[in-house]
Amino acid sequence: MMRRRKPMTTWLLYGATGYTGKLIVQEAAERGLRPVLAGRNKEKVQPLAEQLGLEFRIFELNNRTAAHLEGIDLVLHCAGPFEKTSKPMIHACLEAGAHYLDITGEIGVFEYTHSLHEEAEKKNIVLCSGVGFDVIPTDCTALKLKQALPDAIELALGFDSDSGISPGTMKTMVEGLGGGNMIRKDGQLAAVAIGKHQRMIDFGRGPKSAMAIPWGDVATAYYTTGIPNITAWIPTPKAAVKAARFMNVASPLLSSGKVKRPLMKWIERRVKGPDEEERAGSAAYIWGQAKNADGVVKTCRIDTANVYDLTVYGALEVTQRLLSGGYPGGSWTPAALFGPDLLESLPGSGRFEIDSFYPGTAN
Structure with missing residues (x-):
């Protein structure tokens, strides 16, 4: 044989x-x-x-x-x-x-x-x-912006999506309860209060209230681009930002096993993750913005398939x-x-679109 x-x-x-x-x-x-x-x-x-x-x-x-x-x-x-x-x-x-x-x-x-x-x-x-x-879309966006603005000193990255959430992702979120936010400042990771950083961002579906979160890009985008100041953002209603600030006070309680263990058990019983129909109807909108010392700003957007x-x-x-x-x-x-073209090569991805703003010109 x-x-x-x-x-x-x-x-x-x-x-x-x-x-x-x-x-x-x-x-x-x-x-x-x-x-x-x-x-x-x-x-x-x-x-x-x-x-x-x-x-x-x-x-x-x-x-x-x-x-x-x-x-x-x-x-x-x-x-x-x-x-x-x-x-x-x-x-x-x-x-x-x-x-x-x-x-x-x-x-x-x-x-x-x-x-x-x-x-x-x-x-x-x-x-x-x-x-x-995590983190292909934002990592590729970061490098695309670095190529467009090589002397950038600030980088903000984020995404907007209606995708549901899987059990594993929710468990990771529970593990991080009480951990606050993380940013990259002058090349170093820095812990900051959750809810401290808030702004309006158009991720691709119009301006939305957004909050900085401890997303992986504050680590990876630094190694990809060398840009020393990095934040990561998601859409967050203003009321939710205020609620997030409460988490800073409740951090010791939220970090305790007494809170986490019941949540983990509940996730195992109840959370199933989005089905194929739900995934198909929820594209993701990726946004990034780089700025140099002269105030020149480059903004990059791209649509992709849903998160999962x-x-x-x-x-x-x-x-x-x-x-x-x-x-x-x-x-x-x-x-x-x-390279950044990795993202454009994936099914469901659009093309990078970059807008520029120069100080002294009209918006």
Whole structure:
């Protein structure tokens, strides 16, 4: 009997049965891709793998994880909260010689991944966190603005979307309760009170009240562009901004396990994530603005597929590009590896549109 030839490259998706992980697996199968599915729960992973005719592996994330990555060229890590799960998987990939990708949006993960740049570079391993909606759209927008205004010293990024929320994303939000906001100031991360920064922004659907949030770009966009002052924004009604300010007072309570544990259990029981129809009807609107010391302002906008579909498209696109080879080892952001055109290449994405304002001219 003829032995089946092993593919030239083998990749593993960890967290295959989570909301977003399963979406990626389904799209990969439709494209004829054959990831190895992995996770902790055999009762969930095995049926999905057998349904799609895919190999599967069951293992925990700990200091022995590398042994489970034998023969794997790349890991796409989709099991959050990534503040807890990414570190053992990253080190397992460095030990096993596999490229590492994840779909996090967590600042701490981006910072930790970046701290391993030299080790990854020496081993010719690519570490690229944030290959989903967090942070491909805003990261590519940041680089597009840097190219348009090379001497920019300030960068603001944000998005507007009606997408629903998945269980994993909500759990990450609960983990961050009481954590306040984070910005990049003079090249350094700085903690500030949530609700302190508020402004009006036209993300693409008219001016809206917006609030600065601790989005991953305050970490990644700095490494992509070198711009020293960075904030991230989402539409937030003024009443909600006032409520957010209350969180600064309630921070110790919100950070406690007594608050978080019941919320986590409720999420597991009740939150399912948006269905296909809901995703199809909720595009995302990406906005960015750069400013230099002379007051010149460049504003960039682009529409994309909804939050979760873009994560699927982005994660698979980066996976396939990396498996094709030719990229330098180290810790990279998506835009730093592939350029801003990565976003325009994804299904459902429009084209970048940039407006300019120069001091002394009419708005």
